[in-house]
Amino acid sequence: MTGSPDIPVPGRLMSTIVAPPPRDQDATLRPLLRHALAAGELHLPVLPQVTSRVMTLTQDPNADLAELSHLIHQDQSLAGNVLRIANSAAYRAGEPIVSLRQAVMQMGLATLSEVALAACLQSTAQSAPGYERLHRQMFAEAFVAAGFAKEIARCRRSSVEVAFLCGLLHRIGRPVALGAIARLAGDADRRPDADTARALAEEFEGDYAAAVTVAWKLPPEVRTAAQHHAAPDQAPEFVPETKLAALAGHLARCFLQPDPAAREELPALPVWAEFNLYPDAVAAVLERGQTLVSSVPAFAGRQP
Numbered sequence: 048m049t050g051s052p053d054i055p056v057p058g059r060l061m062s063t064i065v066a067p068p069p070r071d072q073d074a075t076l077r078p079l080l081r082h083a084l085a086a087g088e089l090h091l092p093v094l095p096q097v098t099s100r101v102m103t104l105t106q107d108p109n110a111d112l113a114e115l116s117h118l119i120h121q122d123q124s125l126a127g128n129v130l131r132i133a134n135s136a137a138y139r140a141g142e143p144i145v146s147l148r149q150a151v152m153q154m155g156l157a158t159l160s161e162v163a164l165a166a167c168l169q170s171t172a173q174s175a176p177g178y179e180r181l182h183r184q185m186f187a188e189a190f191v192a193a194g195f196a197k198e199i200a201r202c203r204r205s206s207v208e209v210a211f212l213c214g215l216l217h218r219i220g221r222p223v224a225l226g227a228i229a230r231l232a233g234d235a236d237r238r239p240d241a242d243t244a245r246a247l248a249e250e251f252e253g254d255y256a257a258a259v260t261v262a263w264k265l266p267p268e269v270r271t272a273a274q275h276h277a278a279p280d281q282a283p284e285f286v287p288e289t290k291l292a293a294l295a296g297h298l299a300r301c302f303l304q305p306d307p308a309a310r311e312e313l314p315a316l317p318v319w320a321e322f323n324l325y326p327d328a329v330a331a332v333l334e335r336g337q338t339l340v341s342s343v344p345a346f347a348g349r350q351p
Contacts, residue, residue, distance in 0.1 A: 128166030135345035220256025
């Protein structure tokens with residue numbers, strides 16, 4: 048994303064540094080957001096039952112592929128999103144997938160679960176009137192981060208399912224906060240510009256992440272990553288998962304920027320050593336970047 052303010056200082060583990068919004072645009076909204084949090088008037092997006100069930104299946108070692116297929120078939124919108132993402136460069140290995148039955152047969156439970164989760168997130172996204180482009184950018188980053196998290200976990204021989212979820216949802220508080228900003232701002236003439244809205248959303252990201260991850264009953268690793276990714280070493284538990292999500296998010300932001308210079312220092316990040324990844328493994332992770340970025344239009348439901 049062009050001009051993203053949260054690229055970390057090279058050589059340091061991902062920290063989110065956000066410039067404060069202009070005082071004239073946030074003076075009204077900031078106290079409204081604080082009041083909404085204090086009063087519990089958050090108007091959180093509701094997680095559809097099918098999405099909740101897909102997440103449960105993803106975490107269940109005894110999950111049944113037929114059950115996941117049945118869940119997807121029940122929701123026409125979800126089915127369409129699954130087919131579109133399944134045919135993206137990030138997932139398609141051969142001929143185009145033209146039916147859910149074919150997707151089930153070719154992809155298997157683990158991969159189909161990932162695609163279904165990504166499709167669910169795309170469908171469940173809370174609207175933010177006036178900030179549609181910014182909203183799409185946030186979810187594009189989530190999709191690419193999930194792919195990187197999965198690739199890092201695969202190289203480390205750790206759980207790719209947990210890593211994918213942490214990458215996909217570790218910044219879920221940000222779009223939820225953006226939806227709150229749009230709702231509280233009301234009319235277009237009271238709405239702050241996109242840069243101010245982004246800064247406010249990131250300022251309140253942690254609070255909304257804490258609320259939405261509990262409301263959605265997300266796994267504890269995901270809840271921790273969503274609340275502590277800006278300072279992973281300070282997480283009370285699941286530090287490796289939180290640090291992995293933070294790294295994946297940084298990689299996503301760098302690859303989503305059009306300037307290749309943003310990616311030049313990635314192979315030398317000291318954090319790779321913390322994951323015991325050698326240069327060939329790091330190269331394999333980074334090689335995945337362009338494929339993930341090229342799949343973003345499919346995830347967002349738009350043509351390239």
